[in-house]
Structures are given as structure tokens and as C-alpha cells.
Amino acid sequence: MSAVPDTSQWPFKAVLVANRGEIAVRVLRTVQKLGLKGIVVYHAADRGTLAVKMADQAIEITGPTPVASYLDGAQIIAAALASGAGAIHPGYGFLSENKGFCQAVEAAGIRFIGPTPEQIDLMGDKVRARNFVEKAGFPVAPSAIEDDDPATFVERSRKVGAPLLIKPSAGGGGKGMRIVRDLSLLEQEIVRGRSEGARYFGDGRLYCERYIENPRHIEVQVLGDGHGNVVHVFERECSVQRRFQKIVEETPSPALTPELREKICETAAGIARSIGYRNAGTVEFIFGQQGEFYFLEMNTRLQVEHPVTEQITGIDLVLQQLRVAAGEQLGFEQTDVKAQGHAIEFRIYAEDAARGYTPTTGPVLVLHPPQGEGVRWDSGILQGGEVTSAFDPMIAKLIVTGHDRADAIAKGDAALRDTVLLGCKTNTAFLRRLIAHPAFVAGDVHTGFLDANPQIAAEPELAAETLQALLAAAALSTRPMRDVADAVPDMHAAMGGWRN
Amino acid sequence: MQHAFKLGEAEHNNALSRSANAYRLHFGEQVIDVDLKTGADGRAWLTVGERHHEVVIATRGDDVFVHFDGEAYQLRYRHPLDRLAAAAGGSAEDHIRAPMPGSIVSVSVKPGDAVTKGQTLLVMESMKMETTITAPRDGVVAVVTYEKAQTFDRDALLLSLEPNQ
């Protein structure tokens, strides 16, 4: 499964990566391993990055903003055509789930390393995807939409079952949301919800869904070849989130029994199979404390956290994407997919956890990535580079693999400790505090874990000894201070603060 | 203890001196033997009292970045002259006088206005050159002597700030 395939018969010899940062580097690594030509497009803001240095060819693209240039499909396709790229890998984000781009790529006679436009379209629409999955017989969270039939809304809501969550249809930001644990109170809560919705949003219509207490986010990696072959590559647990973004992902999930694992993974594979899925994809579930799980959405692209899956299965997911795009069949069965050990990914963000995870910027004056057995560093930044506010603040991913979860946590702590990045504040210290938390160590986390434990993000009080050491290091590195000290003649320095 | 580093919100006064073999950090009432030996790759050995730590240090302007005990910290150096001038609040001139004879092109403030350091107070013209007069410190405008188009002599008081406190 991880053997290097013969690419001589492939319809493309060059792959253009329509992305930047660590994922561009990640894709280029496999592209170049296969002996294919790796091409990247880049905005001027990314000129000095690793992806641009690594690529066999780099083509500058422009746009009103750096991000806009990576969203400019026409320009990217033109670059692909000009450079002779036979395939485009979209990475994640940007154009990776853009049906129009996918179509335009294929219309230009270039392979899109991803699913079909139809699959993007279906899974890109949350409501359609949910309905499709529900109809196909897979579990989705019970819900009721008032709009569907206002007359029966209360009845339908009752069927959703307790606890349930009532939200204003027009709402957002948690305003007007009500949790109902006792169905006898349902009607009066709906009345209140309507009036609140009307007051806040000028619209009293409601939506209700099963409320999952302290849910986990568990997702399953799937691979399909578009020829009807679909396998799952086990699950990933991504419950630790801040501001609705994952920051630590691991596999296997500490929440799953072998039976539940089999069930959730087969469910995911079944969903993918039901649409004849092509490409690597991820089926995301919301997972309740009773072991119940519901389809959330499917991401029809390579996932940020794909490396943890690669680490424990030995499967190069990018390589599989390329094979499928080249028209090959998977060539292996579900039973061939085996996992060993435990892997955790830490997203290294340029951000200040103590200040609401606000992004930070600055020069990368020193970068010493962690090293050692079981340590993988996926990053697009280089020493001498700069972290700007032009892009997402994720600057690297640290993936550690151990023989079990405790070993992986220990390796993670050591690797985070060894990660030296100076010039721009990152979240490494925060991540160390996070994985040292007893609940994390016990695997007992949920998507609201960090909100419930704000002390993890808070800057801890500096130990007196640490403060001394920092001041010493800083004083000894500051010329005006060192110069004054050095100017003192030897004898007087040796006498110190003598007074007669 | 005239030197200072800002670490987070806190400012720490300290000083450095040289000892017979290395250095001493003066911090509050404490005097601690310290030393720093830097290797080729930017890694360094920091000695603090009896303890040794491997650290990585980078500087940029007045910022000192230190990777210590598995964490990165940022300290900002404040030179005593900057710090004390700011603390005194008025080392910069409170009375802004004309550096040369000229006339007023425009006045941007009036008495009672709160101004921040560097803010344009007025523009004067002299010897066919326009000069912008900016606030030497944060403060409140006390007096504006001239109006637009009026002329003045060298050393004429153009504007003054309310004294601090």
C-alpha cells in the first residue's frame, strides 16, 4: 500500500499544487518521491517559503490579497497549463472543495486530484448531505425544522427526544438557544424561543435538534477509487477544539471500543460507498457519551490531520490520492488496512492562547524543529521567514507516534518542549499544558473541553527562578547592558560592589 | 537598576555587572551570578546562580526572544533614557518655541485638546520650507499662541502643553 508505484503509465507527469504552506510541502514530498515534477503557485508573500524552494517549478500568482490569489482558479489553471502540469492537487481549504474549480480543471484537460464535481456538490451542501445520508439509512442527529411544517413543529420536536436544543432559525452566536431536558416543558420553551428569536432577530421561526452533552468529534478517513472500491482507514479523534477549530487530533480515539470502532468506521465507509466516492475523504461524526454517533458532514479532500492516520497505518494518503487520480484502482481490501501504535497531531499556531487565541505575527528568527524517533514535523515555514496575518495562523503540524497513547503523549510533550521557534509567539506552551491536563491524559475530552477549562489557556504565573533566568538571558543578550558591564576594568569588576 | 525589560504586562528593572569570571544580574535586592556562552547554532548555555540551562536566544531590535525550559518568551528592552524620559513625562519640551522665524500654515489643535506624542500640532513655514511641529509627549495643550498666517520670530512660544500632574 505504501510501495512506490510505477508512474510511467500515468496520464500526468507533473503535478501542480494549488496551495501553500505545510500542505504544499506535504504534497510535493510525495509527488517528488514518485519522480513526478512538482509545481507550486505562490503569492509574493510566500516567496521565501519552503514549498517554493522545494518545488521543481514555482509560478507566481497575484491577487488583490494574498488569499485571493490562491482562490483565483483561472490564474492557477493557466499556470498549470503553462507549466505542463497534468494534474492539480488542491490541498485543503482554498479551492479544494470548490465544484466550479474542479469542473474548470477537468474542462482544461487536467486531472483534479480529488472527488468528482458531483460529490463535491453533494457533500458541500450540509442540508442536502444530511438528507442524503439519512435516506441512505445512516445515523443523523434527529432534528425538526419549523419551516417544514409549522403546524406539526411541536410534535416533530417531541420526537427528536430529550435533551434537545431549540435554536432560532435566523440566529447565530448562541443567542436565543434553549436546552430542553424535560419534554413536558417543551411547549413553553418553544413559545419563549419564538419570542426571543423575534426580539433578537426579528424572526421567530425555530429549529430543533437532539442535544448531545459534551460531544466528541470523531471522524473516519476513507479512500475510494471511483471504481466502486472504498475502504476506511480508521478514525481520528478531534475533540479538542478552540474557536471551533481542531488543535489536537489523535488516532485511535480513546473513546471507542473495538465494536464501536468497527461500527463507526463501517458507517463512514458505507456513506462513501453509497456515493461511489473517489479520492481520500473524511466522514465526520458527532459522538455522544452513550456511544451514539451521528453524521455531521463529509470533507471531500485531504484533511489537515491526515498524518496521524498515515503514521499508524503506514499508508501515504497523498500517494493514494495520486494513484486514484491517475485512474488506478485501490488494489487492496479493507482487511489489508492495519493500524499499529498511537499518533497525535498538534497544530502549531502563531497565536496567543491567553488572549483568546488571537493570531500573532513576527519573524521566524530561529526555528529548530523537534527531532527524534516517532516525531514528524510538517511545516512550510523556514528560519528567516516571517509569519504574517495574510494567511491562517497554523504554521506547522507536529505529529508524534508512540506504541501506545501514554507513550505518544510523553513524546508529544518532549517534542513540544524541543520545538524552538523564536520571533513569533506560538501555542506550544499551551499545548503542553493541555496534554498535561488529567482529563486529556485520561482521554476524557469533548468539544467544549477548553471552554470549560479556561485555565489551560491562561498564562501561568512565572516562577521566580524562570523570571531570573529570562532576565539574565535577556540582559546578557542586550548590547547596551552588556557593553556597560564589559566596559568596567577587570579589577573593579572583580571587587564587585565594595564600599569602604 | 535603570535598565528594564517588559515581559508580558510587567516591567522588570534590572542591571548587569561583570564579576571576576562572568557576570552578575542585579534584580531587586538580589545579585545573582550569571553567564551566557553561545554556540555556533544559536544554542547557548545560561548559568544562573548554581544552575545551568540550555537556551536559545534571538534578538531583533529591542526584542529578546528566549527559549527556556521548553517555552519561548519575549522580552522587550527599555533603555533607561527612554524609560526615564517617559516616566518624567516632560523631558521633552513642554514649551514649543519657534526654531526659526516664519509664519503659521495651519494649526491642528486648540487649548484643552489631549494630544499624543508625535501628533501634529501645527505646521509652520519658514525659509520656503514647511515644518510640522509634533507633540513631544502625551499631554494636554495649554496655550496656542498664533493663528493661521500669523508670523513670529525665532524662539517665539508657539504652543505649550499643560505641565504633567
Add this chain to the structure above:
Amino acid sequence: MKRIESKLNTASADFQANAEHNRRLAEAFKEKQDKVRHARPQRDIDRLRQQKKLLVRERLELLLDPGTPFMELSSLAANEAYDGEVPGAACVTGIGIVSGREVVINAGDASVKGGAWYPLTVKKTVRALDIAIENRLPVVHLCDSAGGFLPLQADLFADKYMAGRIFRNQCMLSKMGVQQVSVVLGHCTAGGAYVPGLSDYNVIVRGTGAIFLAGPPLVKAATGEDVSVDELGGCDMHTSVSGTADYPAGSEEEAIAIARDIVAQFKRPQKSLIEWQAPEAPYYDGRELYGILPRDIKAQFDMKEVIARLVDGSRFHEYQPNYGKTLICGYAHLWGYKIGILANNGVLFNDSALKGAHFIELCNQGRVPILFLQNITGFMVGKEYERRGITKDGAKMIMAVSNCEVPKFTVMCHGSFGAGNYGMSGRAFDSRFLFSWPQSQTSVMGAEQAANTLADVKIRQLAKQGKQLSQADIDAIRDPVLGEFKRKQSAWYTTSEIWDDGMLDPVDTRNALGISISAALNTPIGDPRYGVFRM
């Protein structure tokens, strides 16, 4: 160089008794010093605080490089004068390190009589500036003085070494290219105005600093002009209009920080090259000095034991160990610097005087600074010694000492009587620095001899008038004379009168000498040249 083998029995009763005695003296000294430095009426401190002024000691600590030594000069100046009401002579002088440079600091102490200049204030200041001239040390003046103390103006104003000498010395320094910076922290009125006026750089504090020839009241009286302190001589006027001061500062702290930055611009002199090796602490503990010095001024002790507790590794190369043994001569290193040492081990005989003169010549040939350790009752008297020419041999030593080109340093360890004071480079012989230990005594002869001599004269006069004196009458004449003599020969008095550069706790002597030698080497050492030695 081999180590001095100490013959001291530190367990002996005598040593213990000495140690106890001298340690108590040192403590008494430190107590007096502490009082001079810090004991002030609360209202004086409150007044300064109200004016947002720092105390002079606080200013000093801000000025000096942290973790560097400060050698205060004449800390007990005026302590026995003016009824003890002008501690330290209302000023602080010393040698310290500012921005890595050795500088003389001359600081007024406004907590004493508003920093008014008393005669001894002037003397101390002039001496500090003499030190700056002799050793080419830049000067930082911290100006905060009410001006001359008018009731004593006759004793401080006009004579050669009075107040004018301060300004004359400033000009000499300037001519020599030695820089000065004044920090105007209070009023510099009349003469005081010339301190900044004659400095190369001036910093002045807004609000509290002022410079004028006459303050507002005097101006009002003289011309009828009504003017505020700020208008007349404040910070902004002087830094933007008159140009008398250079740098405005918003606070004392800022002013001192600016001054430090100014000193950092001073060029550092090329020091005179003398023999030097890496310093080494003395092998013997310096605190044993307390046990060496006898309780009794007349008791003899071996000065080699003192040397062993001052010099590097207690190593000493003795010159002519068997000749003129009452004067020890030899080489050692102190804080790494090679020095020659002349130390008394008894009365000076012809041979010891000749040995001393010869050794001084050797030191000058070899460019070796000289340390004199005084415990001298004088040159030997009597028919035999006069016949051998003790006077002309003593004259040779005085000639050699006077014309010495290498810097000299003197420590009054114990007794210093008669011409021995001169031969061993007493105050009049321009040692770069001269320090006294607390028990030392300096006078033309011993107190008892002197009192007896004085009493005898009186008794003879009275006898001529036919008066018969009882022993009680004789005692009544003799005792006050003895008491007054003893007071004026004691180190407490000599240091109060600034006949030295300050009293030292013996254990501080090594560092004080190190700082002194280092300072002295800023001045080039001339080629040896002498007058006529009477052969």
C-alpha cells in the same frame, strides 16, 4: 617570589586581645561613618523629599555602575569640627566607576545645612579635584549646594587653597583634557554656578535645578527686578536660551542616566604600563590584621605580617634583608600591580635611611609604584648617630621621596612621628593617596614627650617667678596639654582635618590601594630625576 612565612600565633592571648581591640575600633569607625552618611534630622529629609530630591547616597548608587566598587574619600571630614554639625563636610567625594570609566565624584550633600560650603567642604572638594588632576580622572559633579557658609567666609573664600581653587582646578583639568560633567540637581548660586559653568557637559533637572550668579532675592535687592527661579536660571532657560546647560532632564533619575551616557562618551586613557600579573588573593586572611596591630601605640610589631595580609599570594621579594632591618623594602604584587613597599620595623637608622633612599631609586628606575606603610617614631637621635650623619642620611631619603616620579601611596598603620612622617611620604610629600587606620597617630613627637616638654617650659617660667608647684599643680598644667595633644594626633582628628584621604578599616586597605593604584596609572610616569643628595 616566595611567600612570607607568618610567625603569628593567632591563638595567643595577645593576638586575641589585639583583635578584640582593633575590631572594636573598626566598628566604632563604621558606626561613625554610618552616622555621617545616614543620620539626619527627619525634617531635612522630609524637606528634600518634598522637593522631589533624592538623597546624595541614592544619587550615587544611581550614578555608579552596579556591582562596582566606590572608594569614598575623607568620609569623616569635619567630623571633629563645627561641633560635629557638618557630617562629611556636607559633601561626598570618591572614586567610582561610571559607564566603565574611573571617575572622581564630587557630590554636594543638601541634607547637611542645605549643602552649604564650610571651610572643610572647600578643602575636601579641592582635594578631590587635586586627585582628579594628579590622576587625570574625569569628574562628575552632582551639584546641590546652598553656597558658601557666610559666617565662616573668611576661612573659605580668598586664600590660595580656598574656594577659588575649586574653579582653578576645574580649569586645570579642562586644560589637561580631562572631562567633567555637572549634574545640576539643586541651586548653583554665585561661585557654585561656575561648577557647571566650567564643566564640559551639564545636565539640569527641570523644576529643581537652577544656575545663577545671584538668586531672585539678591536680584530684587540689587536691581529691583522681580523674577522667578525658573525664569532666572531654570532648566529650560539654560538649555534653550543661555546655553549654560546642555541637557534638560525631567527628573533626577533621568539627569543621572543622561550623565552616565555622557561619561560613556569619554575617551578612556591609555594607562601607564607597569609590571602586572593576574591578581591573587593574599594567602593569609586580611582579618588577621586586627590581631597584629598592638593595643599600645608604643608597642612594636612586625610589619612583614601586615604586608603578608595585603599583597597577592602573600608573596614578597625582600630587598637587603640583612641591611637596615628597621626599614623593610621589597617588591610584591597588589591586585596584580607590581609595587615596591617601604615599611617601618623600628626607628630609622642611617643604614635604614640609606636603604630606603636606594630602594626608592630602584623603584623609579623600574617604574614600580611605591607603597609606604608607616609605623615610625622618627630618625634615631643621639651623638653617635649625628656623628654618622643621621640628618644627611635622612635628608637623602626625603630627597628621594620628594622627587619620586612613580606614584606613591601611604598608609598610616600605627605611629607617625617626627621627620619619620616625611621620610615615609607623609601628607606633604604628595602621595597620590594617603589613608589612616583608626588607631594611627600623627604628630611631631609622641604625646607624652610633647606634653612633658610643654609642661616643663611652663613650670620653668613659673619657677622663675618664684612659684613652687605641687605635683597636683604640675598635673593640672600637664594633663590638659596631654589631652589636647592626644586629640589632635589621633586619626579621628587628622582625618577630620583632611590630612589624609580618609580612614580605612584595615581589611579594606587592599581594595582601596588597588583602586588607588589603578587610578594613579592614568597619569604617565616621568623619568627619574632628583635634586642633590647630600653625600
